[in-house]
Structure formats: C-alpha cells, structure tokens
Amino acid sequence: MKINFYPAYILFLIFSLTSCKELDTVNLNNPDRQTVLTTGGDLIAALEGGYINWWQGVHGDHPALALSVAGDAYGMSWADFGAQRMGMEPRTAYNNRTTEESDYRQVVQEPWFGCLSAVATANDILAALDRGVSIDRDGPQDQGVRAAAYFLRGVSWGYLGLIFDEGLLVDEYTDLEQELNFVPYPEMIAASVAELELGIQTATPLGEDFVHNYFNEVRLNTDEFVQLSHAYAARFLTQWPRTPEENETVNWQAVLDHAEKGLTYNFAPEADGESWQSYHQWVFAETGQGPFWARVDQRLVAAMDPSQPSRYPETAAKGEAPLGKTEAQSNDQRLKTDFVYLPKNNFPVDRGEWHYSHYKHNRNLTDPDFAGDGSSTGPMPAFREADNELLRIEALLELGQKSQAISALNAGTRKTRGQLPNLPSQAGEQEVRQAILYERAIELLSTGPASLWLDRRRMMSREDYLEVTPLGGLQTGTPAQLPVPAEELRIQGEMPYNFGGPNDPEGIVAVF
Numbered sequence: 001m002k003i004n005f006y007p008a009y010i011l012f013l014i015f016s017l018t019s020c021k022e023l024d025t026v027n028l029n030n031p032d033r034q035t036v037l038t039t040g041g042d043l044i045a046a047l048e049g050g051y052i053n054w055w056q057g058v059h060g061d062h063p064a065l066a067l068s069v070a071g072d073a074y075g076m077s078w079a080d081f082g083a084q085r086m087g088m089e090p091r092t093a094y095n096n097r098t099t100e101e102s103d104y105r106q107v108v109q110e111p112w113f114g115c116l117s118a119v120a121t122a123n124d125i126l127a128a129l130d131r132g133v134s135i136d137r138d139g140p141q142d143q144g145v146r147a148a149a150y151f152l153r154g155v156s157w158g159y160l161g162l163i164f165d166e167g168l169l170v171d172e173y174t175d176l177e178q179e180l181n182f183v184p185y186p187e188m189i190a191a192s193v194a195e196l197e198l199g200i201q202t203a204t205p206l207g208e209d210f211v212h213n214y215f216n217e218v219r220l221n222t223d224e225f226v227q228l229s230h231a232y233a234a235r236f237l238t239q240w241p242r243t244p245e246e247n248e249t250v251n252w253q254a255v256l257d258h259a260e261k262g263l264t265y266n267f268a269p270e271a272d273g274e275s276w277q278s279y280h281q282w283v284f285a286e287t288g289q290g291p292f293w294a295r296v297d298q299r300l301v302a303a304m305d306p307s308q309p310s311r312y313p314e315t316a317a318k319g320e321a322p323l324g325k326t327e328a329q330s331n332d333q334r335l336k337t338d339f340v341y342l343p344k345n346n347f348p349v350d351r352g353e354w355h356y357s358h359y360k361h362n363r364n365l366t367d368p369d370f371a372g373d374g375s376s377t378g379p380m381p382a383f384r385e386a387d388n389e390l391l392r393i394e395a396l397l398e399l400g401q402k403s404q405a406i407s408a409l410n411a412g413t414r415k416t417r418g419q420l421p422n423l424p425s426q427a428g429e430q431e432v433r434q435a436i437l438y439e440r441a442i443e444l445l446s447t448g449p450a451s452l453w454l455d456r457r458r459m460m461s462r463e464d465y466l467e468v469t470p471l472g473g474l475q476t477g478t479p480a481q482l483p484v485p486a487e488e489l490r491i492q493g494e495m496p497y498n499f500g501g502p503n504d505p506e507g508i509v510a511v512f
Contacts, residue, residue, distance in 0.1 A: 037128035040135030043145050050121030050152050051214040052275045057114015058159050059382060062106040063482070064279035064449035065294065067163075070478050071453025072468070073445060074283055074294035075312075077351035081282075082107040083294070089354050089465040091477035093501030093511060098486045108485045111163050115156040119170060122153040127172040140209035147203035148212055151229055154195030158236040161188030162454060165481045165499070165510070182484065189240045193254075196229045203229075217270035224265065231262035231383055234391045235448070241458040242480045242508045244473075252398040259392035266369070267383040273376030280374025280381075283446055284364045292346055295357040296339060300441055303470035304330040310468050312356040316349045326358045332418040334442055338363040354465075361446050371446065381447040386413050390444070394436050402432060409435055413443045433459065437471050462506060480507035 037043060058064075066082035068074050070091075076083040082104045085092065096108065126149050135141040153171075160167035166182035169191050174180070203210050203225050212220040220228065237255045241247040271277055282293045302308040305328035315322055327341050340362035347355045364371040364378070372378010389412055397405040403425060410422045414435065423435050440455050457480040460473035474480060479500035486496040497510040504511050 037124060037133055039133065040141070043125050043128060043133060043135065046121055046125055047145065047148055047152070047214055050118045050125075050149075053114050053121065054118035054152060054156050054159075055215075055269065055276065055278075057111045057118070059278045059380065059449050060110055060114075061279045061282060062103075062110040063108070063163065065282060066107045067450035067453045068279075068283075069294070069297075071450060071456050071474065072297040072299045073441070073450075073452040075297045075347075075355040075357050076282075076294040077347040077355040078293070079103070084351065086479075087352075087355065089352060089475065090502070091465065091475050091479075091500055091507075093477075093498040093504060094479045094482060096483045096486045096496045096498050098490060098496075105485070105487075108164075108482050109487070111159060111482075112485050112488065115160050116168065118156040119153050119168075122149040122156070123170060123172040123174075125149045130172065140206045143202055143206055144210050144212065147199045147206075147210070147225070148214055150195050150199035150202060151212075151225070152214075154192045154199060154229070155232055157188050157195060158192035158232060161185045161192055161236065161240055163450075163482050164188075164484060165508075166484055185240060185481070189236050192236050193233045193258075196233045200226050200229050215267075215269040216272055216276040218267070227261065227263050227265070228267055228383070230258040231267075231388045231391075234258035234262055234388065234395075235383070238391050238394065239451075239454040239458065243506065244458065244461055247458040250398070252395045255391060256395035256399065259388055259395060262388035262392070263383060263385045266379075266381065266385050268371070268379035268381045271372050271374055271376055271378055271380055276380070277376075278374045278380040278382075279449065280364070280371055280446060282374075283361055284371070284373065294360075295342075295345075295355075296359040296361055296445070298354075298357050299468055299470050299472075300445070301328050301357060301359055303438060303441060304328060304332050304335050306470070310470050311466070312353050314353040316353055323356075323358075328359070332420055332442065334363075334418050337366045337417070338442075338445070340365075363446065382449075384444060384447050386439075387444050387448060387451075390436060390440055394433075397429065397432055397436065402427075402429060405432055405436075409439070412439070414439055417443065434471055441471065457507070474507065476505045477501050478507050479504075483510065 037046060061081045065076065066086040069076055069083045069087040076087065078084060080103065085104065094107065125145065129142060129146055135145065157167065157169065164185065166184055167188040168180055169183055169188070170180060203222055207222055210222040210225065212225045234255050237251060237258065241250060269276055298312045299310050302310040308328050313323060326343060328335060338361065339359045342358055342360060345356045371381050374380055393405045393408045396408065406423050406425060406427060414420050423432065437455060437459055441452055444451055456474045460471065462474055462476045463469060463472040465475045468475060477500050481499055483497050483499055489496050495512050497512045499510065500507045
C-alpha cells in the first residue's frame, strides 16, 4: 500500500472539528514550514498541541473503551464508543467502512490520525530546529525541545505499532510530495524504541538544565524523563506480539534492560475538563459518568473468586433466576479496596447478558493517589510503577530467571496490596506466567489504555466465547489489531479490509 500524507492529514482536521471532542490542534504539517514555525515560542506551543493530540488519540474514550471491552477487561452493552459491537459474542469483525456511523469509525480514526498528527508536529519542530529556529541558540532549552520531540514521535510510532497492522514512518527528512509506503507493525515498534533512545541520549547530558512540562500538571526532570522513556520502550517491546507464538520472539533482554531503568514513580497527567481527558470517566464507579457505564468483566471477577463463572449466564431472557451468588469473595484484598459491588445490572437483557457484572472499578475512591474522575479532576493513570516492575518480572521469567521472578512477584503488589500468599519457589513457569497476567489484569486495571487486550492476545491462546477462562486469551474472532482507517485507504484507491469475526479467528488476517 502507498499513501499520500497530506490528504490524510486534511481529513484528520475535518474529523477533529466534527468529533465530540474538540482537539486543541494546530496544522503544523504545512508544505511551507518556514512560515509556520519562526520563533522559539512557536516550538513550545506546537509541542503542547502535539502532546494533546497524542494523548487524546491513545487515552481517550476511542479506542480505549472498545478495545478494553474486546479484551474482556470491562463489559458494556451501550453502543457508544464502539463498545457494544466490539464486545459481541460470538465476536464479529471490525467493519472498516466509510459508510459506518461516526462513533464506530472513531475506533480506528482517533488513534490513527491522533498519532499521525503528533508525528507531524514533532517532524516540523525538528526541521525548524535544524534550520535555526531557536530559544537559546542550541542551548539546553533547544536540546530539551528536541528530546521532547523525539519522545513524542517515539510514543506515537509505538502506539501505531501496538494497535494497527501497518503504520507510517515519516520523519523531518521525508519528502512529503512523494507517495509513502506503509510498514508492518514490527518495524513501527523498532523505530519507536530507537526514537525513545534518541530522546534519552539527547536529554541525559542536560542534567539539571532539562525540564519537560508538556503533560498537564506533570513536570519531569532529566531522570524522570529518562525513566518514562525506558518504560515506554519496555512496554512496546513486550506488548507488540499478536499471538503467543510471536510472544516467543520478543527480545526479552532488551525488555529487561529498559525496565530496569524504568519508572520509580507513577505517571499520570492531570485531567482539566478540556483538552486533557481520558476514558476513565466511563469506567469508575461514583465519579465521572457514574455507575451506568462500563462494569468489570465477569472474567476478572472469576479471576479473583474462582467459584464465580467466567461468563455471566444468560438466564434472564429465559425467565430463569440470574447468577446465584452475585457477591464474590476472594483472598485478594483488592476485591474490597479496588472494586464496588452493585446488586443490580442496568444493561438491557436483549443486548446480551454476557455484558453483565456486579462490579465496578472503585480504586479511584479508596486510593486518592490513583486517579481522579478522568474528566475534570485528578490524575489519569497512564503508566504505573507496578506496570514497569511487572514488565521486568516477565522478562526475568522468559530469560530463565524464574526464582528471581518469583521473589519479585512475592515482594510486589501481589503481597503489598493483595495480601495474597507467596507464590511457592517450586512453581512452574506457566503458574508464574499466570500470576504475572493476574497482576497485570487486577493491579493495572484502568491504567494503561487497552492493556488487557494487548496482554490476552500475546500471552494466552484464543478461547471460544462459551468456554472462556478468567485469565485465558482473547475470544476467538476478536480483532487482535486494527486496520488502517477506510478513509485513509479510500484516498489511495485501496480496498478497505477487516480483522476478526468468523473468517479470521485469530484476529490477525486481513479480510476484504
């Protein structure tokens, strides 16, 4: 496939103006860059807009909710955000067509165009620096802007690689008048990690002169910026595989190297009710949009209480008694601290009782440092220190250092927050792997966007929708990656394609 970047970006601008979210964007992908960025102040303003575009494209209600429902992290039967259709059982393909309604198309449009817009911003800033636009004549402020642009481009390429089957690698030297080839997701991930490393190399010599403040209410010094860059590199290197077979090809030594230099703090920009918002407002219990939206998927309830079914029984439509024991019990203390029990379900029966659950995620109420409402107040958890540690632990296990992995698990959130018994030293590899996946599912719920969708697709085999297990893989037919948006393909005269559904049980083979 080939693509002309300019028409796609114009399409993004049109889309952003009609979207339910008003993006604070500036069209920096201008053929005459010299008329757009002329002063040091322009560089900073542009970066601020680029970071907003990336944040909203990845952490907004599209695509995070639909992919989280597809990954059985949440259940939600409402049609909003594409969640109902991505959560059908048996699974259906993502129908990548321009004739679909806007809300559904945004599942692919938001991350695609949001990340491309952020890349275009980074490219224009780097080109402006190279031609002499300056804050302090190539001093620490200019170098800080350069490092921030490398980071922005790196995380944008990384999420394109995590979410889509193909992406675009466009830098400040690319001739945008020429057609550009799509590249497969492994190449997107490799480029992303290299870009994050370039940002690290640029920022590190600046020491105390470096300041990064492009995330709302988050001010990073050099060490914190470097840690965040390493953490994202570890995330991308770990979560890119679409299948367990691909998971065996991960460069676990590289994951370990990055994770060991990763986060020692929790990364969470603050909501402001305007540009900085997230999907969290639709999943929390008593803040944001309240109890009528997404609930915790029944598979996670069963993970904490094995006596619960992994799939909510379809009984109400038949006039039968619903789930017998609706309130779960668990040795994991997080069931009490992180979740709230609701005796009644409010999803319509005719939309599928598999969406039902008696639990909402409640951690934002009992852990004030965890999150606000995801809309107008409080932190929006995007990358927890515990996430980085679990990436490190998984790398240890996959590198044959099982005893170290077990020791780290027993010293981590499994014990400090869950108060669960120690994993025995003689535990087998698969038991340790399941313990890692359990921690990623429970401890990291409502943090990194679509994290469980990314983990289920790579760590465990696909499962039939009637036979799902709590910590098994994606349901058969679930899209394990998203297609390039049909709008993009139409511009090039390419045929739209889908992933998932009965004709693509693994969710990774394009169906035209």
